[in-house]
Amino acid sequence: MPTRIGVYPGSFDPVHNGHVDIIERCCPIFDEVVVAVLHNTSKEPLFSIEERVEMLRDVLADNPGCRVESFSGLLVDYMRQLGARTIVRGLRAVSDFESEFQMALMNRRLDSRVETVFLTPKEEYSYLSSRLTKEVFLLGADLEGLVPGAVLERMRQRMVRD
Numbered sequence: 001m002p003t004r005i006g007v008y009p010g011s012f013d014p015v016h017n018g019h020v021d022i023i024e025r026c027c028p029i030f031d032e033v034v035v036a037v038l039h040n041t042s043k044e045p046l047f048s049i050e051e052r053v054e055m056l057r058d059v060l061a062d063n064p065g066c067r068v069e070s071f072s073g074l075l076v077d078y079m080r081q082l083g084a085r086t087i088v089r090g091l092r093a094v095s096d097f098e099s100e101f102q103m104a105l106m107n108r109r110l111d112s113r114v115e116t117v118f119l120t121p122k123e124e125y126s127y128l129s130s131r132l133t134k135e136v137f138l139l140g141a142d143l144e145g146l147v148p149g150a151v152l153e154r155m156r157q158r159m160v161r162d
C-alpha cells in the first residue's frame with residue numbers, strides 16, 4: 001500500500017497550541033505527517049525559518065510519524081517532490097473559511113490531484129493565531145497554555161535579547 005502523507009503547511013511564526021492540536025489530530029489519519037514551514041521572503045517574521053523549524057521539531061519530538069521541513073515556492077510543487085496529495089489546514093471559525101476555500105481551489109487548479117482537508121482544533125484554541133500570540137506577548141501578556149513551553153522559553157529569550 002502506498003504511504004499516505006498529509007502535508008500541514010504554514011508560517012508557524014511561532015507554532016502555537018492550536019497548531020499542535022491539529023498536528024496531533026492528523027497523526028492517526030496519515031502514515032506520515034509533514035509539517036511544512038513556509039520560507040517566506042516577503043514577510044518579516046519574528047523567528048527565522050531555522051528557528052521555526054527547530055521549535056516545531058522540539059515540540060513534536062515525541063511524534064515519530066511527524067517530520068518538519070521547510071519549503072519555498074509553490075506548495076503544490078513541494079507536494080509533488082514529496083509524493084503527497086493531501087494538504088491539511090485548520091479551520092477555526094467561519095472567518096477562516098473564505099481564504100481557505102480560495103487557497104484550496106487555487107491549489108486544486110494548480111494540481112488537480114491535490115485535495116485539501118480541513119480539521120478543527122479544540123474550541124479553546126479557536127481564537128488563537130500566531131499574529132495575536134506575538135502581539136499580546138510583545139505587550140506583556142502571559143502565553144502560558146497558549147504556546148508550547150519550548151516556544152514560550154524562546155519568546156522570553158527573544159524579548160531579553162532585543
Ligand code: PNS
Pocket residue numbers: 009010011012038073074075076102103104106107
Ligand atoms: O500559516 P499561514 O501563513 O496561514 O500559511 C499559508 C500557506 C503557507 C499555507 C500558504 O501561504 C502557502 O501555501 N504558500 C506557499 C505558496 C503557494 O503555493 N501559494 C499559493 C497557495 S493557493
